[in-house]
Amino acid sequence: MWFKWSCLRRLWPALLLSPLAILLALSPASNRELFLILHEAGRIAPGAFWRMLSVLGDWPTVLVLLLALSWRRPDKLPALLVGCGTGVFLAIALKAGFAEPRPPLVLPPGSVRLLDDLPGNGSFPSGHAMASATLASFLYYSGMLRRGALLTVAVVLVMLSRLAIGVHWPLDVVVGALLGWAAMWGACRWAWPHGGAAGLSARLQSLMLPALVLQLLWLLYKPGSHEEYGLRLVVCALVLVAGCRRWRRAR
Known part of the structure; x- marks a missing residue:
């Protein structure tokens, strides 16, 4: 049989998103009209809701969660590391480019x-859509299927948040x-499919803790202008505390 059902399980994001991306790329008018429809529909929720959702697609936050x-x-x-890079x-x-x-x-003023x-x-x-999809894919292809499926819903919400906020076209997020x-x-x-050495991974994780400290200091030094700044700060601080505890126990 030329088609294996296992391919559907592994490649369903590409099978789902590629036709939509092609359609939107070939029809700029549809891309614009779909943006206006979804952007207007986003008015059903307050701006704070969409900004908080976007945090799940913020690259610094996603890297901390990863x-x-x-x-x-x-x-x-x-x-x-290869996937995120x-x-x-x-x-x-x-x-x-x-x-x-x-x-x-x-678009015209007021649109x-x-x-x-x-x-x-x-x-x-959309970097936010890309980062959130990277997070969901890591869960899914690392054996955490249930969490990956749940986070896929979050990816869709992040995509919608970028349209509701008004900073991306549908083609961008797809x-x-x-x-x-x-x-x-x-x-x-393809990148170390059988896993890396445990000792090397432990050393790399330890080296990432100073980077977390620098990110936390940067957040404290450069406060945000909206409420989602607090969520970024909390996520970074919690992961840093958990990482330091793991490092102490491992010594």
Whole structure:
């Protein structure tokens, strides 16, 4: 049989998102109309709700959560680092390469209710959708299927939050999620598929704790302008405390 059902289980994000991405890319008018529809529908929830959801797609926050998840699967740490590094590189390179203007800069005044600060970089692809999809993929392909499935729902909500906030087009979030999934899926499949050495993973995790300290200090030094700043601060602080406790017990 030319098609194996196991492929559906492994590749369902690509099978689901690729046709939608192609459709939106070939029809800019549909991309714009879908944005207006979903952006308007986002008014049913307050701006604080969408900004808090977006924290699950914030790269610094996602990297902190991925570090915490690696404590459960230390053998997957090398793949995690490759997947995240690939995702961050793609986000930076594609945003700079395409330099796609964000909706408030293109649509007529009054069409977009901007709920957060407008980022200064390009719109395509969505880094938030990419980061959240990377997080969900790591859970899913590291054997934590139930948590990965639950977080997939969170990825969809993060994608919607970027439209409701008014900073991304539908094509941005669809391609971002697809790239985030592909980066982590490829890393889990081909980058140290049998896991890294336990000693090496433990040393890498210990080295990441100073980076967490620096991030926490940066958050304290540069407070945010909205309530989601507090959530980022709490997540970083909790993971740092948990990491320090693990490090002390391991000594």
